[in-house]
Amino acid sequence: xxxxxxxxxxxxxxxxxxxxxxxxxxxxxxxYWRDLLSFTGDLRTFSGTxxxxxxxxxxxxxxxTDFRLAEGRTExxxxxxxxxxxxxxxxxxxVLAGSGIGVVRxxx
Numbered sequence: 001x002x003x004x005x006x007x008x009x010x011x012x013x014x015x016x017x018x019x020x021x022x023x024x025x026x027x028x029x030x031x032y033w034r035d036l037l038s039f040t041g042d043l044r045t046f047s048g049t050x051x052x053x054x055x056x057x058x059x060x061x062x063x064x065t066d067f068r069l070a071e072g073r074t075e076x077x078x079x080x081x082x083x084x085x086x087x088x089x090x091x092x093x094x095v096l097a098g099s100g101i102g103v104v105r106x107x108x
Contacts, residue, residue: 002076006089007069009106014067014093017059023052028107038062038093038100063096070101081105 013026033051035044039058046054069076069091076089086105093100 002078002087002089003069005087005106006076006091006104009104010067010069010089010091014065017055017064019056019060021056023056024049027051038095038102039064061096064100065094067091067093079105 009026013023016023016026029048031048031051033046033055035042035046037043039055039062069089071092073090076087079086079088081088084107086107088103088105091102091104093102
């Protein structure tokens with residue numbers, strides 16, 4: 001069930017965004033995070049181990065919370081991108097300065 005998979009990952013990820021937790025457990029070795037203002041205040045792209053490192057480094061200032069599936073958007077679904085099958089989900093979250101939205105692709 002793509003919805004249950006995405007919902008579970010979002011809850012676990014949100015819970016892990018506390019000091020001292022290893023965020024790399026939530027990301028594949030080849031992963032990307034394109035931030036459009038939410039965490040960096042800029043347009044930035046991070047990859048690989050940078051993703052977990054930067055999120056952990058910036059979280060104390062940004063204070064991202066309440067990661068949840070986005071209401072009224074495309075439901076989580078199984079997709080194939082570049083030959084890789086994943087669960088794709090659109091999500092929302094809150095930050096100290098407002099709110100954000102994102103897309104996650106979860107691989108086995």
